[in-house]
Amino acid sequence: MERLIVGTEKGGYLLTKGRRSWDVEGPAFPGWKVSAFGKAPDGTFLAGLGSNWFGASVHRSTDYRNWQQVENGPRYPEESGLKLNQIWVFHTTGDRIYAGVDQAGLFYSDDQGLSWEPVPALNEYPGRADWQPGFGGLAAHHILSAGDRLWVGISAVGVFRSEDGGKTFERRDRGVMAVGDPDADPESVEPGRCVHGLVSDPKDPDRIWRQDHSGVYRSTDGGDNWERIEEGLPAAFGFPIGRNHETGSLFVAPLTADENRVPIDGHLAVYRSQDDGKSWHQSGRGWPDGGQFNGVLRNAMAVDSQGGIAVGTTGGSIFVSDDDGDNWGQISISLPRILAVEAA
Secondary structure, eight states: OOOOEEEEEEEEEEEESSSSSSSEEEEEESSEEEEOOOOOOOOHHEEEEEEEEEEHHHEESSSSSSSEEOOOOOOOOOOOOOOEEEEEEEEEEEEEEEEEEEEEEEESSSTTTTTEOHHHHHOOOTGGGOOOOTBSEEEEEEEEEEEOOOOOEEEETEOOOOOOOOSOOOOOOTTTTTBBBTTTOTOOOSSOOEEEEEEEEEEEEEEEEEETTEEEEEEESSSSSOOOOOTOOOOOOOOEEEEEEOOEEEEEEEEEETOOOOOGGGOOEEEEEEEETTTOOOBBBBSSSSSSOOOTTTEEEEEEEOOOEEEETSSOOOEEEEESSSSSSSSOOOOOEEEEEEEE
């Protein structure tokens, strides 16, 4: 990775790798929460912003430096009673861009992100009144696609799948333990499955890996059924999950527990699986010996297929690897609380 774009609680930053250190530009959007980045079909860059006072907005740029706000951004109709608090994710498939938001919902754009329309099948899903937010809100934060198929992860509800380009959706959480209720029926389709992260294999989209509130899971049938895959992990709780689609390596960032969201015994590290999730081991060398009590949030891990990985912490630190997680280094910078990291 030669450049990173980083979203924080207080603005966005562009990091460029030099011969001996990283150059830092920013902040863009000073004082604003920058929680999502994406790219339109024509290559235009997108940023999702949020404010406790002014709500959420979408901005566009051609160079990561000069941004213009979209006038017709995602918004719920006033009569819906829903509030758009934050843009959580952009996902581009073909000529369409999707945006997942809080309060949980889905919007799409067919004009490079200049205007946005709602996806009623999810935004008006039956039983929506029973959905409950997680600690970070009621968030539609991960989107996967393969042709007309869509998967959307919502906290703290579960995974939804569409077979018809978003015209209809159904829950897909069989085998996943409900939050706070280990005795709940794993076959149930009631809300309460709190997915934190999703990643799939582009060559076989039915293979999906999931970091959940209750653990790490894998599906080989498009989400119809899930199995736990946690052998070797020091803890099952965590937020992001990433995959190098060239090597197949999987990455998670374990935290102690729901009620103690810090690295285990102060040892921050990313864990890697090189056997499809069957077993996990600490990823490589270069991690601090201890004294690290900041976690990694769900959108603060970026993985590319050239061996590049970057993770940002809630304490503003960034760790990077250029060799599929064999060796890690820390960028000499301290940013505000990091919400999103992407390869630029």
